[in-house]
Amino acid sequence: MGKFPALFLLLASAAAVAAFFGAAHNQLSYSVGPDYFHAIKFAQFGIAADTPPRLGAAIVGVQASWWMGVLVALPACLYGLITVPTARSYLAAGIGAIGLVFLLAIAAAFGGLILGVFAADAAFLDDAIPIPQGVARGDFLRAALMHEASYLGGGLGAILAFWPMIRAKRRDTEIAAMRPS
Numbered sequence: 603m604g605k606f607p608a609l610f611l612l613l614a615s616a617a618a619v620a621a622f623f624g625a626a627h628n629q630l631s632y633s634v635g636p637d638y639f640h641a642i643k644f645a646q647f648g649i650a651a652d653t654p655p656r657l658g659a660a661i662v663g664v665q666a667s668w669w670m671g672v673l674v675a676l677p678a679c680l681y682g683l684i685t686v687p688t689a690r691s692y693l694a695a696g697i698g699a700i701g702l703v704f705l706l707a708i709a710a711a712f713g714g715l716i717l718g719v720f721a722a723d724a725a726f727l728d729d730a731i732p733i734p735q736g737v738a739r740g741d742f743l744r745a746a747l748m749h750e751a752s753y754l755g756g757g758l759g760a761i762l763a764f765w766p767m768i769r770a771k772r773r774d775t776e777i778a779a780m781r782p783s
Contacts, residue, residue, distance in 0.1 A: 605689045612679050612696035613672050619700055620671025620756075624663030627711055627752060632659040634715065635745025637737035674703055674756050678763035686767060687774040695770035702766065703759030710755025711748050718744030 603611075632639055632655065639659055643649075647665050649658040678699050686692040721727060723740070731746050733739055 603689055603693065605683055605686075605692050608689050608693040608696065609679055609683050612693070612700070613675055615697070616671035616675035616679075616700050616703075617668045618671070619704055620674070621664040621668040623671075623704060623707055623752075624665075624667025625660040626663070627667075627707075627748070628659040628663035629656065630711075630715075631745040631748045632656060634718070634748070635738075635741040635743070637734075637742045638745035638749075641734040641737050641742070670753070670756050671700075671703075674760040675700060675763065677760060678767050681764060682767035682770065685771045687771070687778065691770040691774045692767075695766040698766035699763035703756065703763055706759040706762065707752050707755040710751040710758070713755075714747040714749070714751025715744055717751070718747040 628639075636655065639655065639662065643662045644651075644653075644658055647662045649661060653661070675696070679696055682692050682695055682699075686695060718740075721743075727743055731743060731750075733742055
C-alpha cells in the first residue's frame with residue numbers, strides 16, 4: 603500500500619474510532635446526566651421524541667464525534683505523509699496516533715466526570731456552563747463536563763498525534779542511514 607491510500611485509510615479509521623468513542627461515551631454520560639440530552643442534545647441533533655434514549659444518545663455521539671476524528675488526525679497524518687519515508691512506517695505511526703488520541707479522549711472524559719462529581723456545587727461552574735431550568739444541576743454538569751473535557755482531550759491529542767509520526771520519521775531515517783550505499 604502506498605502512502606496516499608494509507609492517508610485515506612487512516613482518516614477513515616480516525617472517523618470510525620471517533621464515532622465509536624462518541625457512541626460509547628454518550629452511554630456513560632447519559633447514565634450520569636440524562637437531563638443533558640433531554641434538555642439540549644436530542645433537540646440539537648434532531649433526535650425524534652419516540653427514539654429510545656440510549657439509541658438517541660449513541661446517535662448524538664456518532665454525529666458529534668466522527669468529524670472530530672478526521673479533524674484531529676488530519677494535521678499529523680499530513681505531516682507524516684510528507685516526512686515519513688516508508689508507507690509501512692507511516693501507516694503504523696498513524697494507527698499509533700489514533701490509539702493515542704483515543705486513550706487521551708477517554709482519560710479526559712473521565713477527568714471531566716470526576717470534576718463534575720466533586721465540583722458540581724461549585725459556583726464558578728454557573729458562569730462556565732449555562733444550565734437550563736428544571737434539570738438536575740449535578741447530573742447535567744457531570745454530563746456536560748464529560749463532553750467538554752472530551753473535546754479538550756481531542757485537542758491535546760491533535761498535538762500529541764505528531765509524536766508517533768516524528769518517531770517513525772526518525773526510525774526510517776536511521777535505518778536508511780545504516781544501509782550500505
